[in-house]
Amino acid sequence: xxxxxxxxxxxxxxxxxxxxxxxxxxxxxxxxxxx
Amino acid sequence: xxxxxxxxxxxxxxxxxxxxxxxxxxxxxxxxxxxxxxxxxxxxxxxxxxxxxxxxxxxxxxxxxxxxxxxxxxxxxxxxxxxxxxxxxxxxxxxxxxxxxxxxxxxxxxxxxxxxxxxxxxxxxxxxxxxxxxxxxxxxxxxxxxxxxxxxxxxxxxxxxxxxxxxxxxxxxxxxxxxxxxxxxxxxxxxxxxxxxxxxxxxxxxxxxxxxxxxxxxxxxxxxxxxxxxxxxxxxxxxxxxxxxxxxxxxxxxxxxxxxxxxxxxxxxxxxxxxxxxxxxxxxxxxxxxxxxxxxxxxxxxxxxxxxxxxxxxxxxxxxxxxxxxxxxxxxxxxxxxxxxxxxxxxxxxxxxxxxxxxxxxxxxxxxxxxxxxxxxxxxxxxxxxxxxxxxxxxxxxxxxxxxxxxxxxxxxxxxxxxxxxxxxxxxxxxxxxxxxxxxxxxxxxxxxxxxxxxxxxxxxxxxxxxxxxxxxxxxxxxxxxxxxxxxxxxxxxxxxxxxxxxxxxxx
Numbered sequence: 260x261x262x263x264x265x266x267x268x269x270x271x272x273x274x275x276x277x278x279x280x281x282x283x284x285x286x287x288x289x290x291x292x293x294x
Numbered sequence: 295x296x297x298x299x300x301x302x303x304x305x306x307x308x309x310x311x312x313x314x315x316x317x318x319x320x321x322x323x324x325x326x327x328x329x330x331x332x333x334x335x336x337x338x339x340x341x342x343x344x345x346x347x348x349x350x351x352x353x354x355x356x357x358x359x360x361x362x363x364x365x366x367x368x369x370x371x372x373x374x375x376x377x378x379x380x381x382x383x384x385x386x387x388x389x390x391x392x393x394x395x396x397x398x399x400x401x402x403x404x405x406x407x408x409x410x411x412x413x414x415x416x417x418x419x420x421x422x423x424x425x426x427x428x429x430x431x432x433x434x435x436x437x438x439x440x441x442x443x444x445x446x447x448x449x450x451x452x453x454x455x456x457x458x459x460x461x462x463x464x465x466x467x468x469x470x471x472x473x474x475x476x477x478x479x480x481x482x483x484x485x486x487x488x489x490x491x492x493x494x495x496x497x498x499x500x501x502x503x504x505x506x507x508x509x510x511x512x513x514x515x516x517x518x519x520x521x522x523x524x525x526x527x528x529x530x531x532x533x534x535x536x537x538x539x540x541x542x543x544x545x546x547x548x549x550x551x552x553x554x555x556x557x558x559x560x561x562x563x564x565x566x567x568x569x570x571x572x573x574x575x576x577x578x579x580x581x582x583x584x585x586x587x588x589x590x591x592x593x594x595x596x597x598x599x600x601x602x603x604x605x606x607x608x609x610x611x612x613x614x615x616x617x618x619x620x621x622x623x624x625x626x627x628x629x630x631x632x633x634x635x636x637x638x639x640x641x642x643x644x645x646x647x648x649x650x651x652x653x654x655x656x657x658x659x660x661x662x663x664x665x666x667x668x669x670x671x672x673x674x675x676x677x678x679x680x681x682x683x684x685x686x687x688x689x690x691x692x693x694x695x696x697x698x699x700x701x702x703x704x705x706x707x708x709x710x711x712x713x714x715x716x717x718x719x720x721x722x723x724x725x726x727x728x729x730x731x732x733x734x735x736x737x738x739x740x741x742x743x744x745x746x747x748x749x750x751x752x753x754x755x756x757x758x759x760x761x762x763x764x765x766x767x768x769x770x771x772x773x774x775x776x777x778x779x780x781x782x783x784x785x786x787x788x789x790x791x792x793x794x795x796x797x798x799x800x801x802x
Contacts, residue, residue, distance in 0.1 A: 264510050271339055283559070286723060
């Protein structure tokens with residue numbers, strides 16, 4: 260793969276991983292799930 | 295006295311999987327990768343992420359939040375804002391129903407192809423690769439000369455379509471609790487299959503060349519309005535918003551449960567799946583380029599062409615495991631599609647009808663499934679593909695975008711988005727600021743209308759290269775506006791009907 264393609268892969272992967280990790284660390288800090 | 299209550303998901307994970315399953319569909323595989331390549335690779339991804347943050351996530355929070363707040367599907371939400379707005383909840387119900395009538399047919403084709411792949415029915419080697427298009431249009435669809443030449447029903451497709459609707463009925467007739475539990479599997483299975491397909495793709499010669507085309511950034515493309523149209527349109531279509539269903543899915547969330555974080559998780563998971571699917575698709579594109587000595591422009595396709603011509607072409611050329619790869623790909627397609635289909639049918643149609651008329655769940659589910667099957671028969675005829683294109687353009691482009699923009703304007707300016715934000719922040723895992731108000735009031739409607747105006751009026755029904763859309767004195771555009779007009783009138787008719795309301799009993 261070209262350097263540009265590798266960098267795109269790494270940056271986008273980081274965006275999603277950091278975003279999802281942040282969201283999952285927030286679970287339970289606000290509302291209560293009551294069914 | 296029995297306690298009256300709204301049906302519930304039975305757990306946060308079930309809601310999240312149901313929402314992710316609705317968003318993650320065929321477009322993640324057959325549309326996103328091609329758009330990324332077409333509009334500048336890494337540069338496109340920047341615009342796409344911007345679109346996700348300023349359009350997709352706030353729009354999803356609005357639909358989840360309003361559904362949760364009013365504890366109703368889309369028509370009930372807008373009736374709650376003001377009786378005069380109820381039609382704006384019914385219009386996307388028609389959008390959802392018309393989409394699922396042909397979406398279910400595409401899922402049926404996937405089943406047909408899963409069977410055909412077992413023997414690589416279109417042929418192996420270069421002869422098979424050359425025959426992939428002819429096999430799809432000729433033998434599978436028996437494509438006629440135009441929309442008025444229906445030809446006969448294609449019975450293998452009819453059989454698969456009946457199977458799809460029977461499966462949908464059994465998933466939906468018990469409501470959200472079963473839907474959430476089924477969605478766990480209809481999300482995890484295609485994820486696992488995409489991983490298998492990626493590994494298969496990466497082990498083929500030429501795969502890396504395909505990935506370079508997929509990802510290499512063309513920064514100059516950022517100055518091109520086409521790139522922004524592509525990115526915003528993909529965000530508008532990928533999250534299953536503007537189809538009424540997310541209001542209903544939100545209405546099944548308990549009143550003290552999070553909304554904001556769920557919208558972020560659903561959106562990020564959907565887009566991560568798209569990005570990942572691009573590797574599975576473009577590794578195959580690179581393989582075809584090398585195997586057939588053709589350029590990327592000759593290979594890459596989007597939509598039906600990618601699924602039913604490009605991928606079968608690759609299967610024909612595979613040195614090993616060709617049949618197994620084909621079966622896995624089309625089973626993956628089935629699972630990608632089926633949870634979007636029950637989202638459209640249950641959240642988009644059945645829940646709003648039950649809210650309005652108080653009908654029993656099993657009965658209305660059976661009627662809607664039967665109706666979906668009967669209307670879907672049109673797309674199983676020789677002229678079905680023409681009608682699929684026309685109806686798709688009418689509802690999943692104009693209908694979805696226009697109703698989505700209007701919904702944001704009404705919530706933003708007439709209901710008062712500040713009230714919605716306070717409601718969301720009161721129970722969510724994290725709070726959102728006043729920026730959310732301006733996104734709903736201005737940015738989301740402007741972004742959606744940009745996509746409608748920029749992409750819509752240039753060419754109502756793009757020429758797919760297999761025929762025209764003339765219907766007597768009318769062309770495809772006339773039919774598109776007729777569909778939109780009739781569904782709008784029906785929406786006002788439903789608004790005028792008396793609301794009987796739903797009397798649900800806890801544990802139903």
